[in-house]
Amino acid sequence: MAEVRQRRGKGPVKTAVVEDLGTASESEVREEQKKAKSKSKSRPKRKGASELIDDDESYSPWLDILRVLSFLVVASCGLSYLVSGGESFTWNLRAPPKYLQVDWWKAQLKGPIYLTPTELSQYDGTDESKPIYLAINGSIYDVSSNRRTYGPGGSYRFFAGADAARSYVSGCFAEDRTPDLRGLEDMFLPLDDPSIDSLYPAAELAALKKKELEEAQEKVHEALLHWVRFFENSPKYPKIGYVKREKNWLDKEPRKKLCDTAAKGRKPRKAPGEEES
Structure with a gap:
């Protein structure tokens, strides 16, 4: 067998092959040398300082700026659509909040x-x-x-x-x-009618008027x-x-009187039994 050892230096990687007498043939040694060279070529070459500087100088921020502006435009249109309830993508609202x-x-x-x-x-x-x-x-x-x-x-x-x-x-x-607003509840109160009111017991009529006032x-x-x-x-x-x-x-x-328009809307109180119908 042949033992392959790599030596590091400033130049390309050098490969030294040491023959194991009696066990490694010349063709095997050559094959090992080829493998070592292919490995050294496949390694990425590190960039020097001058190359890094050139990359920095060639970078342009306009692409990133364009991406940010595009995102803001899309976000603005979406937000306008949500706020307006689907009315507009461009904040052109008839009645903005x-x-x-x-x-x-x-x-x-x-x-x-x-x-x-x-x-x-x-x-x-x-x-x-x-x-x-x-x-x-x-x-x-x-x-x-x-x-x-x-x-x-x-x-x-x-x-x-x-x-x-x-x-x-x-x-x-x-x-x-x-x-x-004093007295305005009268527009929702029924009109008193002695002929109708007399059909109610006194206590029941009083309770009814109290309820009518609260509702009015x-x-x-x-x-x-x-x-x-x-x-x-x-x-x-x-x-x-x-x-x-x-x-x-x-x-x-x-204290103001009930205006004519509101007073005309009043209706007489219903007789007992009619208010539920």
Whole structure:
């Protein structure tokens, strides 16, 4: 057999073959030399310092930048699609959420404003240089984005520049431009009729009227709550502040009568046994 030993040096790997006399032939020694040379050639050649520098200089960051920009574009389109509920891939929303509106963020950073009823009345749209405000249940909303509806001549102009909570329930826009809800439950109460009321025992009639009053008050509450939620959740009308009133202001206000439109909707109380049918 022949023993092959490799010697390391600066040049190519040199192979020394030592013959084991009497056991290795010349052809076997040559074969071992060929194997050693093929192994040395198959080893990867290490790059020198100059070659590494050349690789660094040839690197361009534009491909990575293009990849990042492409990812951002795709992510933006996907996010727009999700936020808009499938309406747009390019953030072109008809009614964007409040958190996507510049005016909403300005209002949040500025903080809520406080206006007296007299100050609020100056924002009814007659002065085009001022925004249009309306209030409901003490909260002020900016409805300037719909000036055609809430401005002068608009169908809802009576709501502008005032807290007209009562009119949202009664439907009397011009007459009920006030937040005073006292007596408004009457529009949901049945009319008293002596001929019908006499059919009830006194205790039963009293219990019935109490129940009717509670149900009427609940209907007023639900009717007003519907509009409060409408403005709170509307992306078009940002909430900007609150109405500032004097303490116990309601005690100084005269009690309003039920407007004609609301009064016409009342029905007489049913006779015993008819209310369940």
